[in-house]
Amino acid sequence: MCKKTVIEAKIIQNQEIAQGVYRMVLSAPEIAAGASCGQFVNLYPKAKHTLLPRPISICEIGEDTLTLVYGVVGEGTREFAGYNAGETIRVSSAIGTGFKPQKTKTAVLVGGGIGVPPLVELAKQMSGEKIAVIGFRDEPFLKEELEKAGAKVYIATDSGKTGFKGNVIELIQEQGISGDYFYSCGPKVMLKALAAYCESINTPVQVSLEERMGCGYGACVGCVCKIKENTETGYEHKKVCKDGPVFLGSEVVWDE
Numbered sequence: 212m213c214k215k216t217v218i219e220a221k222i223i224q225n226q227e228i229a230q231g232v233y234r235m236v237l238s239a240p241e242i243a244a245g246a247s248c249g250q251f252v253n254l255y256p257k258a259k260h261t262l263l264p265r266p267i268s269i270c271e272i273g274e275d276t277l278t279l280v281y282g283v284v285g286e287g288t289r290e291f292a293g294y295n296a297g298e299t300i301r302v303s304s305a306i307g308t309g310f311k312p313q314k315t316k317t318a319v320l321v322g323g324g325i326g327v328p329p330l331v332e333l334a335k336q337m338s339g340e341k342i343a344v345i346g347f348r349d350e351p352f353l354k355e356e357l358e359k360a361g362a363k364v365y366i367a368t369d370s371g372k373t374g375f376k377g378n379v380i381e382l383i384q385e386q387g388i389s390g391d392y393f394y395s396c397g398p399k400v401m402l403k404a405l406a407a408y409c410e411s412i413n414t415p416v417q418v419s420l421e422e423r424m425g426c427g428y429g430a431c432v433g434c435v436c437k438i439k440e441n442t443e444t445g446y447e448h449k450k451v452c453k454d455g456p457v458f459l460g461s462e463v464v465w466d467e
């Protein structure tokens with residue numbers, strides 16, 4: 212099991228920023244001090260029937276605060292959405308192996324839906340030119356935060372209601388967006404297509420496989436993925452919640 216501390220943190224803000232997507236700001240100096248971009252925390256619901264924690268990726272790390280952006284997808288996250296500022300919530304220390312920001316001339320940050328939040332802290336921690344290409348079904352969020360972190364932002368939506376109509380890879384190609392390093396977080400189908408695209412242009416990409424997580428705790432084994440290794444089979448099973456969620460796109464075995 213992953214070693215972690217759990218504290219009772221005060222909620223400073225918990226607001227809906229897009230339909231079914233909430234930003235929660237916690238006062239948690241001790242957790243913020245040990246956190247890095249691309250990691251996640253476990254949030255604990257109070258309701259007895261949903262005792263398992265929910266892994267939520269870190270969107271921003273402040274001096275004393277931690278900002279989490281989460282989608283309401285089940286009972287636990289529905290409960291979180293009902294909390295008000297001033298209440299407290301149990302939260303773990305930061306878990307997992309996150310992004311490793313590289314020294315680059317131009318970094319391209321590619322996010323899909325609820326995979327966009329970790330890119331905000333990543334953009335904040337990187338120098339050099341930053342381009343964010345973010346895709347949504349319909350309603351975008353976190354554009355301003357990425358711009359504030361110094362990124363030029365391109366938006367794609369499935370509906371075409373905002374920005375480019377299509378997916379992020381089509382947008383990258385249409386706009387001729389290029390860089391010397393890519394980072395990405397979002398649905399597996401997007402990450403897989405981006406890893407193939409990056410391979411075709413001979414550019415490295417770090418991918419966050421957080422969509423695959425279950426308990427975020429090392430307990431459910433629901434998060435295992437295959438990572439290329441010099442073994443008899445050519446791969447090894449790794450836990451997304453512990454060894455990841457971030458891996459190199461080129462080391463993930465995508466066809467499972």
Ligand code: FES
Nearest residue numbers: 425427431432452
């Ligand atoms: Fe449950 Fe990794 S998410 S073991």
